[in-house]
């Protein structure tokens with residue numbers, strides 16, 4: 001796709017022309033201000049740091065997040081904030097891998113809150129983009145590039161929040177900890193997973209954590225903005241399906257060859273129906289969304305399990321959205337597929353990967369047994385590749401109240417909804433430790449911009465960086481006030 005929101009070549013040239021050059025060597029882009037001086041132009045500083053972050057290619061694998069972690073640590077230290085670079089397992093990264101950690105101390109009356117983001121990104125296919133994905137273009141009110149939303153933009157908002165808190169000398173009752181980790185996009189085992197196992201000291205017995213996974217659906221066209229705070233996630237139950245059969249020359253086909261056997265197994269998986277099941281978290285999410293739903297759906301949203309069970313018309317409207325359907329069902333998608341390496345070879349083995357996502361509270365081994373029963377072929381083996389249980393965080397906490405209070409103040413009339421997401425983030429590593437973890441990034445995104453996550457022309461409005469920092473600071477101030 002070469003068209004960028006209808007912006008043609010001339011406008012694109014303008015975008016590039018606006019790209020800010022960064023002064024060589026300077027860490028903080030706008031000179032060194034003392035603690036008394038407010039940040040003159042918080043938005044421009046955030047945009048410049050994000051642009052530099054995008055120019056450091058951290059496509060995972062291999063990640064190579066170390067230089068970016070260094071940049072963020074340097075910015076924090078330059079602003080007089082305690083920070084350190086945390087070495088993590090290197091893997092195959094030539095430039096190394098690391099996490100960035102920083103802390104603005106509170107008075108110790110309450111346990112810390114962690115602002116968690118990640119440094120790595122998914123790949124970008126330059127031929128689908130209107131600009132070079134790792135050039136960090138700043139212009140037209142946006143920062144464009146891979147990671148602008150997911151999640152370098154989140155890291156920069158968190159970083160600037162610490163800078164702002166340190167400068168304001170806001171009295172804090174708890175430490176605010178900045179943590180940006182490597183390796184999230186491939187499951188976090190060498191990032192957040194490694195840190196929670198090996199470097200618990202960095203978490204300082206935190207009570208709360210905010211990370212990606214939720215945000216603000218901008219209320220365009222008169223719709224009410226929705227602040228979606230993710231309190232629960234579906235969990236992955238990734239499976240490898242291996243079919244074995246008689247190998248040989250494909251000119252004399254065998255009745256039990258591996259590839260046809262695999263295809264037959266996958267066809268059964270493809271036609272498998274999973275039950276509709278409403279978990280308490282999903283029930284609550286739709287109950288809170290009910291007042292904003294279309295008139296005909298209000299009753300069904302308010303009593304979701306009943307509505308889905310007894311009202312076929314509501315059920316078909318509800319399930320017609322893939323996003324909604326994924327919240328009330330285990331899903332399974334056939335992704336990787338591998339048979340013979342050549343046209344004229346019948347291989348001994350063929351395999352596929354299934355990306356199954358199961359509802360909070362369910363177990364992967366139970367779901368895998370279900371798949372085994374559906375396939376019902378002793379020549380086909382099913383093994384787990386990645387699975388972990390998913391825990392939810394309670395929605396009745398002082399942090400949730402602080403988010404509600406901030407919404408009432410900065411975005412009056414907005415709905416604040418504890419939601420469940422169909423994807424997963426690194427939050428589960430922290431929920432396992434008993435930390436109340438919410439997926440919430442204060443940025444107002446229309447669907448056209450959300451599509452940039454893992455897609456082409458990922459970009460973030462500079463205004464969103466600015467509002468993000470101000471909103472996060474207010475949430476932390478409300479949280480501090482709630483303890484007094």
Ligand SMILES: [Zn+2]
Nearest residue numbers: 150151184212
């Ligand atoms: Zn992400």
